[in-house]
Amino acid sequence: MRWTIPAGLTAIALLLTPSAGADTGVDDLSKSQAFTLSATLVNGCVLGSGSADVTTFGTLSFGTISSLDVPVDAVSSQGTGSIVLKCTPGAPVTLALGNGNNVSGSISAGRRMINTATSETLAYQLYQNAARTTVWGNGSNGGTTLVLSATGAVQEYKIYARVLTASAMPSAGNYSDSVLVTVTY
Known part of the structure; x- marks a missing residue:
């Protein structure tokens, strides 16, 4: 017996014949391919104790002074003058303090607070240590910077x-x- 396919049906028969390796519509084939993620972390610092930079460290106050026969000391704390920061671990960080607004050149003889009503000044100094022996400056103004590891x-x-x-x-x-605080990292 011999089958004869009419000419018009030959094309349909070829279309219905599955070819080798063609997708049958059944999930019988799968492939997997990995992709890579990367990030480069650079040294950085945030001034303050939050996740965003602060606009001020607060005010370090000497309080009420009635005599200047002896020095009047004050120590900062968080929110009242202390420098607070969070930097990338291991980053070399340098903290520098500027002259203030009323001294130019060297601060070795002291910085100056000003009374805006009279233009008189009051001499003061900022130190890195409780003994008040290391003047805190920017390295070129008569005081030294503080170098630390974050x-x-x-x-x-x-x-x-x-x-x-x-x-x-x-x-x-x-x-x-x-006084301007400069953090270099």
Whole structure:
């Protein structure tokens, strides 16, 4: 017996014949391929104890002073003048303090707070240590920088401040200054 396929049905028969390796619509084949993720972490610091930089470290206050016969000391704390930061672990970090707004050049003789009403000044100094022997500066202004290794956790660096003695007492009033903190990493 011989089968004869009419000419019009030959094309349909060829279309219905499965070819080798073609997808049958059944999930009988699968392939897997991995992809790679990467990130490069660079040294960085956030000023303050949160996840975003702070706009101020607060105010270190000497309180009320009635005499300058002896030095008046103050120590910062978090929120009142201490430098608080969180940096990449192991990052070499340098903390530098500027001159303040009322001294140019060397701070070795002291920085100056000013009474804006009278333009009189009050001499003070900032130190890295409780003994008040290491003047904190920027390395070229008469004081030294503080070099540290970051831990990755929030770190607080206290400022040990001193109002210097004066032979003549300036006028009563409010005296202030602003000192720029520079963090290099």
